[in-house]
Amino acid sequence: MLRSHTCGELRVSNVGQIVTISGWVQGVRDKGALLWIDLRDRYGITQITIETENADKDIVDCVRSLGREFVISVTGKVAERYSKSDKIPTGDIEISPVKIEVLNTAITPPFTIEDDTDGGDDIRMKYRYLDLRRNTVRKNLELRHRMAIETRNYLDKLNFLEVETPVLIKSTPEGARDFVVPSRMNPGEFYALPQSPQTFKQLLMIGGFDRYYQIVKCFRDEDLRADRQPEFTQIDCEMAFVEQEDILNTFEGLVRHLFKSVKGIDIPTLTRMTYADAMKFYGNDKPDIRFEMKFTELKSNFLDLVGGKGFPVFDNAPLVVGICAKGAAEYTRKQLDELTEYVKRPQIGASGLVYARYNTDGTIKSSVDKFYNEEELKKWVITFNAQPGDLILVLAGEENKTRKALSELRLEMGNRLGLRDKNKFACHWVVDFPLLEFNEELNRWHAMHHPFTSPKPEDMALIDSNPGSVRANAYDMVINGVEVGGGSIRIFNKQLQARMFDLLGFTKEEAQAQFGFLMNAFEFGAPPHGGLALGFDRLCSLFGGSESIRDFIAFPKNNSGRDVMIDSPSQIAQAQLDELAIKVELQTTK
């Protein structure tokens, strides 16, 4: 071993010992009579101190030749420092070297290896191996390691078996695009990389495995939005002989265990909200409930508190709905204009914003005073349960679009009012998702979760007459407004599964060709089962208080799916293509 200790462990109790440490030169300071090296490794920084007058000339020369990020090994005696530092755990000691060996030199790195680096995203990705030397990046990956260990501890104790499912599987056009892999031994045929181990984990249940999990890479060939990766990791789980309640309890237990064991935080039992309520009160199927600010309706199918006053926007809108921002009545005209601009941005899509200030003196001032007198506005205040000092913000328009826009405005107000502290965690379940959603473009029903999700038995009567109203035994886990995962109770009956494929527009032949193996398996004694998958990258980034999953992946890809460090993807040799019986055929621009 090229060290007896790490750079993070020496203390006053080690004073007098002869030790060897190895690491990277964080920096050298030269005060003439005294030289200092800060030597860094994964575990910390230790100071090496050389009194030039008393030290061996070779050592002094060596130290003066060191550059940043040189790799050296230092043998010397641990001494107590004259002036201690409380900034680092090794701040009470230093090492007086008797030998310094340069293990490797380094050219100047293209950015500083500091918590606050001067390197931009692109350069840090190109030199990711240098970026990984930074404390912040390393800590993120250490957190990820700890999360994985604790996930396994929890599930192992509950008799879950980790089973590896295959990576080279079969392409199924349902859902997102597959990455495919040409098979040399079966020319003209392709494997696909799994978007999830869904069918395999169901087969494991049929195989009697009863409690399965896997921390597993999955793949989706989607156009990458910020913070999506073509390969990502899931905590994938399935249980047999269970009902929805059992799964919710088991996995809220997992998340609470993770918060406790990894972050030392006790989080309360997860609350539950129906999908219908989530849409009604938050306009969003993954509401951030770190703060209240629920939607309040002024006009809907069932009521109208604002009609007939001559304000055409409200009169013509099927929905008038708003939020009450606590203590924001003092917002300036400029701030309100900003909010109006915000909701009118194309990605939000509202046509305008109506506000009503409920001033601390009890007066109410709105942007629609022309149409609504103080008495009318009093009704708003009562409906919103507003207090003096609150600000009411109202949008109007088509139902879905307006709820969606108000949801964005609510989150924006949450940000502005400091209600979305990344160190505070609000976790809950959203349940009773619709089984199906209608795809206008393709003019057919889509499975909202996936085609294996079980409808609620009590809603089955509606499956022909009103498919859109059938609810599923499906659930999502939401933390701080982020969907960290979801799952469902599965269909385990061949006839129902066939019915489902039919509803989703599969012909019998297509269903058989793609999922015949699963439907056949259902005939041999399939137990009731269900499960869920949690996005592991996302969960780690939430625990780490970051918005970016990239920070929690050792070697991420950029938005074009490229690894800029190794320069991949890349062209391959003609011989490889020939062996695989494929040919590249680039489209000419139309």
Place this chain on the structure above:
Amino acid sequence: MLRSHTCGELRVSNVGQIVTISGWVQGVRDKGALLWIDLRDRYGITQITIETENADKDIVDCVRSLGREFVISVTGKVAERYSKSDKIPTGDIEISPVKIEVLNTAITPPFTIEDDTDGGDDIRMKYRYLDLRRNTVRKNLELRHRMAIETRNYLDKLNFLEVETPVLIKSTPEGARDFVVPSRMNPGEFYALPQSPQTFKQLLMIGGFDRYYQIVKCFRDEDLRADRQPEFTQIDCEMAFVEQEDILNTFEGLVRHLFKSVKGIDIPTLTRMTYADAMKFYGNDKPDIRFEMKFTELKSNFLDLVGGKGFPVFDNAPLVVGICAKGAAEYTRKQLDELTEYVKRPQIGASGLVYARYNTDGTIKSSVDKFYNEEELKKWVITFNAQPGDLILVLAGEENKTRKALSELRLEMGNRLGLRDKNKFACHWVVDFPLLEFNEELNRWHAMHHPFTSPKPEDMALIDSNPGSVRANAYDMVINGVEVGGGSIRIFNKQLQARMFDLLGFTKEEAQAQFGFLMNAFEFGAPPHGGLALGFDRLCSLFGGSESIRDFIAFPKNNSGRDVMIDSPSQIAQAQLDELAIKVELQTTK
């Protein structure tokens, strides 16, 4: 939960409790007055007993309608059995049902779900989900789970971090064939699936991670021999600031921990053998040292105990070498003929077999008595250190071929003499592998391990004059004659790495294009590092006492790389090919 207990946990202490268990019907016995169901789940089998006279008619009818592998849920009272069974842990109790619910029916499975099934390999693979219900298969996967957990426990305690490396990487033609993945977003370009995370783990060392591991899927598009899989799993590790000794110690610690924690076996410290000795004494770089039977030379470059006696086979052979099989002098003529046939098989390749029986009465009888008298044969006996009752078996011919053939014969004799007990484990290291091996076909040097392996510094002087004699800091771990893994100390210096690529026939441009990122990384302060990878499938099969890794993989592929259960690989849609800018081009038969 559709059960209060599993089918494996009820005991006499539960007698009197009302319980619910769920599982598969292993079988129903109908004796008229009494009905029994054996109900099975992952945890065991529990007997349900129905007295037809006293039982509810519905229950009796239900039970009589049950078939094998029906999934049922049974609620009833735990009772002590009249006639207990010591064959199963629940053999002291039975359940008197008050309610039986059929959760799912089952058609007759194509093979019996028993330890000794009547299903052949092909049918069991097609219905792998039924095969997984068999105890033996499930136990193999439970063992695998336990091995993974204990591997992580051991490495986690030693500060190893599990870091996930990417699956979509870059194709490098060196080594085995890559599986490739066309990139839709980068038309005409391809990712490759990793044959190992080699370069990434080295970059992690350069990134200061210092101790890395991963239990990770790797991929090789090779023609599949029996018991090779296109996707396989490795325990992949790397350490920085270490020497070979540190790695050997760390990972022999891992294997000893696994034997202790998983199988309760204390194995001794691993012995070490040089590659040169392995070849000299066993003709094999992964000798099975559960038994001795080392090679003994009668003629080589350095000695000749058999020449000039008129036996042309020995006179013309550069090598005459044999083994001494303890206690096998009684072998019949038929048995010796079998052995001769064995070594003459094309895959063994010897031209014949010479034997000498050292009979218990002290006489010696050989197949070459015509050329060697008793006095000459006495020399053999002394050279082989044979005892009365032993059988000496000798091969002659070209050096490498003869050693290889004798190695096979040695293993065959080990089998015949019962010296290769699968419940006995002999683990050791083979060290000091050659750095390079010459590929006659391509007329150039190949890296014996891989191009990143470091030559031994003391042998560097020979690198130009005699490259074949340069030894590497490379090592393999061998258990019972199976190479379970290997690794090396790596090159961490750009110049040496470039020199290595040059030796291996890379042009500067090729080296830069394929491995430029790694060589560039070496310039920024690369620490000394090394590591190894253990074949996890293989390790599990050894621990499970099986020769087949397939038995330890949940969903294996067959020798054509097909998953016959899901019928993959398969053709994909034209639209998919178009999006990927590729075209299938099947070769017409020549």
